[in-house]
Amino acid sequence: MTEKPFVDIRHAQKSFGSLEVLKDINLQVSRGQIVAIIGPSGSGKSTLLRAINDLDPLTGGEVWLEDTQVNKKLPHRQYEKHINQVRQDIGMVFQHFNLFPHLTVRENIKLAPKMLKGLSDAEADKLAEEQLDKVGMLERIDYYPSQLSGGQKQRVAIARALAMKPKVMLFDEATSALDPELVEEVNLVMKKLAEEHMTMIIVTHEMGFAESVCDRVLFMDQGVVVEEGPPDVIFRNPTNERTRNFLRKHLANANK
Amino acid sequence: MGLDFSVVPKYLDVIFLGALWTIAITVAAALLSFVGGILFAVIALYAPKPVRLPFRAFEWLFMGTPLLLQLFLIYFGLVQVGIDLPAFVAGVIGLGLHFAVYNSELIQTAILAVDRGQMEAARTLGLSRGQALRRVVVPQAVRDVIPPIGNNMIALLKDSALVSVIGVAELTLSAQLAIGRTYRPFEFYVVAALFYYVINLAMEAVLRRVERRIQASR
Numbered sequence: 487m488t489e490k491p492f493v494d495i496r497h498a499q500k501s502f503g504s505l506e507v508l509k510d511i512n513l514q515v516s517r518g519q520i521v522a523i524i525g526p527s528g529s530g531k532s533t534l535l536r537a538i539n540d541l542d543p544l545t546g547g548e549v550w551l552e553d554t555q556v557n558k559k560l561p562h563r564q565y566e567k568h569i570n571q572v573r574q575d576i577g578m579v580f581q582h583f584n585l586f587p588h589l590t591v592r593e594n595i596k597l598a599p600k601m602l603k604g605l606s607d608a609e610a611d612k613l614a615e616e617q618l619d620k621v622g623m624l625e626r627i628d629y630y631p632s633q634l635s636g637g638q639k640q641r642v643a644i645a646r647a648l649a650m651k652p653k654v655m656l657f658d659e660a661t662s663a664l665d666p667e668l669v670e671e672v673n674l675v676m677k678k679l680a681e682e683h684m685t686m687i688i689v690t691h692e693m694g695f696a697e698s699v700c701d702r703v704l705f706m707d708q709g710v711v712v713e714e715g716p717p718d719v720i721f722r723n724p725t726n727e728r729t730r731n732f733l734r735k736h737l738a739n740a741n742k
Numbered sequence: 743m744g745l746d747f748s749v750v751p752k753y754l755d756v757i758f759l760g761a762l763w764t765i766a767i768t769v770a771a772a773l774l775s776f777v778g779g780i781l782f783a784v785i786a787l788y789a790p791k792p793v794r795l796p797f798r799a800f801e802w803l804f805m806g807t808p809l810l811l812q813l814f815l816i817y818f819g820l821v822q823v824g825i826d827l828p829a830f831v832a833g834v835i836g837l838g839l840h841f842a843v844y845n846s847e848l849i850q851t852a853i854l855a856v857d858r859g860q861m862e863a864a865r866t867l868g869l870s871r872g873q874a875l876r877r878v879v880v881p882q883a884v885r886d887v888i889p890p891i892g893n894n895m896i897a898l899l900k901d902s903a904l905v906s907v908i909g910v911a912e913l914t915l916s917a918q919l920a921i922g923r924t925y926r927p928f929e930f931y932v933v934a935a936l937f938y939y940v941i942n943l944a945m946e947a948v949l950r951r952v953e954r955r956i957q958a959s960r
Contacts, residue, residue, distance in 0.1 A: 566871070570870050580859060586863070598868060601869065
């Protein structure tokens, strides 16, 4: 990589008491790149992802987005202001969608742009419609989340994140909570984002999806990046024994 | 001396006026207890210690002492420190704060029960903690406790009879005035009871409507 990294994680370290969940992790992602993080549960992959927008603050190391240090050391008040600003540029999609159940789909999407970007109601409406159209959920704009299927909820959650026009999107096992037949519709939306060159960091258990969409794959285990490379190398010719074991087990489970 | 309800119609306007005052004091106190309950819950959970601790003492005062005493304290006691409130206002404040504390307990529990992912999702979009509480967490908590808050409001309606002792001519006091003229306690207390019951039914109808409206947003 010659280009300056877009997302830059340097010497990320995190411990809970004596338990070290991230051990000196470095990850550079350039603009438009799509990186998958795979690994067994407890490997620290979600913790790493959640450190990028400081949802789980690191104990050591730095996270940069372009020229801004995300986890900058600042007095509490200033830091809150700073992080709220930075987070507007980092979209995140959760395993359990986390849509706001008391708001309609439309209101879910309009909330943050109206509050934080000063959009008028009409502008926010237009934005909500655009984003929902993109994820194929426009017809459900005035539904409540409880009236949607899991796949539909996740597509709305993606639209909600996109409405802030983020520079990078983080996906934390976005399809893990879905029934198998609903996974594809969410994958399609993510593929579409990939085609639009959205920078994405994806924690996933979907090896097939990771292989077909991602530029680079990281295999994490016990708080370290064990192996990383292009998907065909990681999935077809992993050099590390632990990667091979993980993939073998994972394949066996998937075929059950 | 048998029962004679024929004396009632002559005083019906007095009773009716009393019922209107009961409704007015109940609605005003209910609003105060609702808004106050939300505010108290947020203070109890999130205010810095120097605010939270005195607040606890205040909460204890309202939960651990009789409402009647609180009304006396607000109406008669505060005069000594130069706060001379009209009886109606003192009644609304007393009832409102008393039930605000109970509502606050409900709302606190509900706030803590809102899924953590809600706060996370809101913060991830860039909302501050305060904004996320105000627009995402607290509305859900309040929505979840509308039924038990409704029960508190019915209790509030019934306890509003206590403000008769500080001289608000609400339903109970109006009945007593009529009794004073006619010496017919049974008749007028029964009539007052009927009025309370009707107001109660109306409140329950409103609550059911509210509950139905929030059903979709679960």
